[in-house]
Amino acid sequence: MSQAIGDKDAFHPEQYCVHLDKEAAEFSQRFGELDVMEDVAAFVLNPFLTIDVEQVAAKFQQVFALPSGVDMEIVDLQNDIELKVRSGDSNFWGIVSREKFPLLTSCALRVSAYFEMAFSQMKYRSRLTDEHLTDCLRLAVSSYEPNYKALTHSMQSQPSH
Numbered sequence: 137m138s139q140a141i142g143d144k145d146a147f148h149p150e151q152y153c154v155h156l157d158k159e160a161a162e163f164s165q166r167f168g169e170l171d172v173m174e175d176v177a178a179f180v181l182n183p184f185l186t187i188d189v190e191q192v193a194a195k196f197q198q199v200f201a202l203p204s205g206v207d208m209e210i211v212d213l214q215n216d217i218e219l220k221v222r223s224g225d226s227n228f229w230g231i232v233s234r235e236k237f238p239l240l241t242s243c244a245l246r247v248s249a250y251f252e253m254a255f256s257q258m259k260y261r262s263r264l265t266d267e268h269l270t271d272c273l274r275l276a277v278s279s280y281e282p283n284y285k286a287l288t289h290s291m292q293s294q295p296s297h
Contacts, residue, residue: 172195172198172199173199173247175187175191175192175195176192176195176196176199176243176247177247177251179192179196179210180229180243180244180247180248182223183210183213183214183223183228183240184214184220184223187210189207189210189211189214190207192210193206193207193210196239196240196243199243200242200243200246202239202243203239205239206239206240206243209237209238209239209240210240212236212237213232213237213240219231219232229241229244229245229248232244
């Protein structure tokens, strides 16, 4: 619920616009890479879908700063009949040869670890109340930096008896 502004001349909406622009830029920075990650994650989940190899290879290189060669690994992997047959295995990337596909296996393991970490944090956070989730969101978007030295100096090292 909005509060009435007592002094209409004291209200400067441009201050709020600057703050909202800053928040929008930070949001784009934090979540902009998810657009790039979508194709990478889709490939890791199912490497035998029909894709634009050059486009997916470019996104792998962008996300993981890879040297050239990932495009050839993608082509070789998609043409490997034995791997295609085993694509339904739950541990598919565990059976892919690290010697033959070093770039792809490394990236696939990193993508898997990223999503496992994200889901484990979501599981933990799902037990929080709405108030705690609001506090977490506020903390995540805040640029506040606590003064740890001042905080530690203000604390008593041993409580009084």
